[in-house]
Amino acid sequence: MNPVQIIIENQKNFLKYLISKFPLYHESIVFFRDVHYGVMNYLMAFKKKLKYSDAEEVTRGVIEEFEKKGLLKKVDKQTWLFNYPEFQLPRVKKAS
Numbered sequence: 001m002n003p004v005q006i007i008i009e010n011q012k013n014f015l016k017y018l019i020s021k022f023p024l025y026h027e028s029i030v031f032f033r034d035v036h037y038g039v040m041n042y043l044m045a046f047k048k049k050l051k052y053s054d055a056e057e058v059t060r061g062v063i064e065e066f067e068k069k070g071l072l073k074k075v076d077k078q079t080w081l082f083n084y085p086e087f088q089l090p091r092v093k094k095a096s
Contacts, residue, residue, distance in 0.1 A: 003058045007043070008065050015087070018038045019087060021037075024082055026085050027083065029075070035059050071084055
């Protein structure tokens with residue numbers, strides 16, 4: 001199976017994995033390199049070890065799919081806004 005498809009088909013697990021490794025919450029900033037390292041390490045669990053440059057290509061494919069789904073909104077060429085309300089931090093009430 002194509003590495004991009006592995007991640008897309010396991011999107012929720014991949015996002016949970018990223019959250020366990022990086023500070024990733026609804027409306028937080030995501031950097032290319034964070035997703036890149038997440039892709040490399042996540043795919044190792046599927047016995048898919050990629051070269052660094054190959055993992056960059058897979059990461060570009062994953063980011064492109066996430067942009068189409070509205071999960072990532074491009075800020076610049078290396079930065080995205082994470083749009084996933086399910087991973088929103090709980091609101092904290094101010095003490096009176």
